[in-house]
Amino acid sequence: MYGMPPEMSGAGYDTSMLQLTGYLFAGLVVLILGAIALAVLTLPAFFVILYVSDKLVGVFATATGWFPLKVTVIMFRGLRRSMLRTSLTYLALFVLTLVLCLIYAVLYMIGNATSEKEANFKAIVTHKTTIPSQMPPGYYERFKRVCLEDLPPEMRPKNGDKDIMSWSFILGTTDKANPRKDNMVFLFALEPDKVLTMMDGLDELVGQEKELLEKACAAMKANPRAIVMSKSRLKSLNLRVGQTIKLHGMNYANLLFEFEIIGELPEGKYEGVSFMNKDYLIQQIDTFPTSPNNPKKGEQHPMADKCINLIWVRLPTKEAFETLSEKVNNRAEFGTVPIKLETASSGIGTWLGAFKDIFWGIKFILVPAMIGIMSLVVANALSISVRERRTEMAVLKVLGFAPRHVLLIVLGEALLVGFLGGGMSALMAWGLLGNVKFQIMFFGAFFVPMNALFYGPALGMAVSFAGCIGPAMAAKNVKVAEVFARVA
Amino acid sequence: MMSRAIVQVRDLHKSFTRGTEAIHVLRDLTLDVGEAEFLALMGPSGSGKTTLLNLIAGLDQPTAGTITVGENVISGMSESELARWRTRHVGFIFQFYYLLPVLTAYENVELPLLLLNLTKEQRRKQVENALGLVRLTDRMNHRPGQLSGGQQQRVGIARAMVTDPTLIVADEPTGDLDTRSADEILQLMEILRAQLGKTIIMVTHDPKAAARAQRILHLEKGQLVLDTAAAVS
Numbered sequence: 001m002y003g004m005p006p007e008m009s010g011a012g013y014d015t016s017m018l019q020l021t022g023y024l025f026a027g028l029v030v031l032i033l034g035a036i037a038l039a040v041l042t043l044p045a046f047f048v049i050l051y052v053s054d055k056l057v058g059v060f061a062t063a064t065g066w067f068p069l070k071v072t073v074i075m076f077r078g079l080r081r082s083m084l085r086t087s088l089t090y091l092a093l094f095v096l097t098l099v100l101c102l103i104y105a106v107l108y109m110i111g112n113a114t115s116e117k118e119a120n121f122k123a124i125v126t127h128k129t130t131i132p133s134q135m136p137p138g139y140y141e142r143f144k145r146v147c148l149e150d151l152p153p154e155m156r157p158k159n160g161d162k163d164i165m166s167w168s169f170i171l172g173t174t175d176k177a178n179p180r181k182d183n184m185v186f187l188f189a190l191e192p193d194k195v196l197t198m199m200d201g202l203d204e205l206v207g208q209e210k211e212l213l214e215k216a217c218a219a220m221k222a223n224p225r226a227i228v229m230s231k232s233r234l235k236s237l238n239l240r241v242g243q244t245i246k247l248h249g250m251n252y253a254n255l256l257f258e259f260e261i262i263g264e265l266p267e268g269k270y271e272g273v274s275f276m277n278k279d280y281l282i283q284q285i286d287t288f289p290t291s292p293n294n295p296k297k298g299e300q301h302p303m304a305d306k307c308i309n310l311i312w313v314r315l316p317t318k319e320a321f322e323t324l325s326e327k328v329n330n331r332a333e334f335g336t337v338p339i340k341l342e343t344a345s346s347g348i349g350t351w352l353g354a355f356k357d358i359f360w361g362i363k364f365i366l367v368p369a370m371i372g373i374m375s376l377v378v379a380n381a382l383s384i385s386v387r388e389r390r391t392e393m394a395v396l397k398v399l400g401f402a403p404r405h406v407l408l409i410v411l412g413e414a415l416l417v418g419f420l421g422g423g424m425s426a427l428m429a430w431g432l433l434g435n436v437k438f439q440i441m442f443f444g445a446f447f448v449p450m451n452a453l454f455y456g457p458a459l460g461m462a463v464s465f466a467g468c469i470g471p472a473m474a475a476k477n478v479k480v481a482e483v484f485a486r487v488a
Numbered sequence: 489m490m491s492r493a494i495v496q497v498r499d500l501h502k503s504f505t506r507g508t509e510a511i512h513v514l515r516d517l518t519l520d521v522g523e524a525e526f527l528a529l530m531g532p533s534g535s536g537k538t539t540l541l542n543l544i545a546g547l548d549q550p551t552a553g554t555i556t557v558g559e560n561v562i563s564g565m566s567e568s569e570l571a572r573w574r575t576r577h578v579g580f581i582f583q584f585y586y587l588l589p590v591l592t593a594y595e596n597v598e599l600p601l602l603l604l605n606l607t608k609e610q611r612r613k614q615v616e617n618a619l620g621l622v623r624l625t626d627r628m629n630h631r632p633g634q635l636s637g638g639q640q641q642r643v644g645i646a647r648a649m650v651t652d653p654t655l656i657v658a659d660e661p662t663g664d665l666d667t668r669s670a671d672e673i674l675q676l677m678e679i680l681r682a683q684l685g686k687t688i689i690m691v692t693h694d695p696k697a698a699a700r701a702q703r704i705l706h707l708e709k710g711q712l713v714l715d716t717a718a719a720v721s
Contacts, residue, residue: 065608077590395586400575481548
């Protein structure tokens with residue numbers, strides 16, 4: 001997470017480039033194996049669709065006698081001729097489309113997160129040079145004053161103080177002696193009354209989800225010890241709403257938090273994390289010098305001057321952002337700990353900069369390589385099919401079918417598999433991952449965009465086309481006399 | 489005396505190149521085939537009889553010479569023109585039937601008609617007539633794999649005549665059949681000639697099959713060596 005200490009990242013991994021690359025490749029292998037398993041599971045459905053479509057087209061072809069429908073029947077029947085070959089082509093296209101759908105979804109999500117808005121966009125204040133970003137608590141008040149008093153009125157946040165929010169990250173464990181991933185809790189310490197307006201993804205809530213979170217935030221404001229937790233974290237801790245939890249701070253060493261769980265975060269939003277009232281954190285830090293947990297009696301907590309990790313502000317225009325950025329950069333009052341102001345998207349972009357080589361590799365090496373390999377698989381299957389059916393193609397030509405008809409039959413078979421394989425794959429990716437939402441870092445819930453339902457079949461057909469154009473041309477150019485001479 | 493020539497072959501020459509070597513398959517061949525004539529082409533393997541059949545049927549282009557079928561000089565046609573011409577004017581019967589295994593007997597016979605501008609009803613009528621002629625109306629919804637060799641060849645004959653072509657060419661039509669089925673096929677071909685007036689050119693190695701034709705041509709090394717009337721006609 002941007003500005004978050006590495007040991008507090010969601011997975012708790014060291015995200016060094018080498019390890020990250022290793023994780024990505026391992027993830028890709030798992031993804032491909034999963035895709036193959038899913039493809040095998042959907043294979044019967046694919047053949048059922050093929051059979052039903054064949055019958056339907058057959059009925060229409062018989063009823064209308066329309067030539068293109070009759071040829072389509074030949075295509076469908078051709079696909080059912082060699083179940084093994086059609087299955088392999090389908091599997092290749094399914095796996096390719098599923099993996100590319102997921103890659104597309106990730107790139108789409110990153111694209112969304114890094115695209116700049118023109119107005120009412122969020123900006124983010126962080127430490128100028130240090131990651132994790134850690135700032136003194138006084139900076140938040142000073143920054144608010146600059147925004148609400150020093151900026152020209154038309155450039156100030158529209159909703160005043162409601163448009164400015166700070167985040168502090170807290171990692172705690174229920175078992176101080178044996179901290180493990182499954183007994184850890186990661187919390188955002190924030191101002192509860194700004195949750196529904198300033199947190200990405202939560203400002204879009206409607207209906208009962210919104211109502212429940214509003215009530216929970218009001219309860220958090222009234223009771224600083226109240227927290228809301230994601231369903232998945234509640235489940236992994238075996239806790240329910242209404243129970244209490246004691247957490248030993250890990251990055252806030254020697255702080256003991258006693259929370260009351262008063263609500264759940266909506267599904268798919270901020271998975272695995274919890275929200276707490278920032279006042280409780282400040283109160284714990286303030287009382288730490290006299291706390292029995294303080295090993296150095298009377299001394300303030302080591303995190304007391306660096307407990308603000310991020311500050312968010314929503315600004316009305318780009319001009320407002322530029323003016324505020326200039327003020328923040330040049331103010332002596334922000335001199336002790338240098339800070340910088342970025343748009344949220346550029347902030348995320350800066351963070352993603354570290355991974356740009358990986359994304360470049362995914363976009364320009366992995367994706368083309370996968371398309372190339374799968375095209376070869378499809379081409380291989382089709383060329384075997386064409387070779388086996390050279391005599392049949394020749395017979396069609398003898399009967400008067402023009403070379404273009406033969407070309408269309410071969411192309412049509414491949415495009416049909418491409419359409420069905422790509423379509424089913426995209427449908428599975430969209431349907432499955434649309435229902436099992438999970439979050440990647442701070443990007444909000446991961447989901448496969450609905451566009452995939454269009455791109456999936458299109459990709460399947462494009463790969464099939466690329467793979468079969470060679471065999472289709474070979475079929476088109478079959479020399480009838482040569483074929484029969486060989487047969488004889 | 490031969491009726492009006494429906495096939496006219498003049499100074500036909502066909503050669504292939506294999507590496508740097510030119511192989512002359514047919515040399516200066518001239519031939520007429522009359523309307524409603526049943527002609528058998530015989531000769532040893534490599535004598536050029538199938539090549540001649542392919543050229544007359546418009547499946548290949550001669551190196552030199554002309555071929556006229558009916559009013560059409562087919563030796564100068566492009567591949568697409570030949571494809572269109574074949575649909576209307578030539579029916580093919582193959583030794584190994586070459587039915588599309590994924591289509592029923594009805595659909596196989598209907599295939600050439602799909603390329604013609606016919607209504608669904610006209611197509612149905614023609615297919616049923618063709619299948620009726622070969623006595624396979626009751627098998628029209630069977631796929632080739634569900635039919636015997638003889639039945640498959642009868643479907644092949646129905647497919648060859650369904651477009652009412654000028655010319656029917658047959659390459660060893662009985663070569664893959666038992667004696668009884670072969671006899672049935674030859675009888676059917678005689679019916680096509682005698683009752684429907686079709687011109688038939690058949691390549692065969694079998695003297696008994698050739699004897700069912702009206703005329704037998706013997707080829708050797710790409711040239712006509714004997715042109716005889718068959719013993720039985």
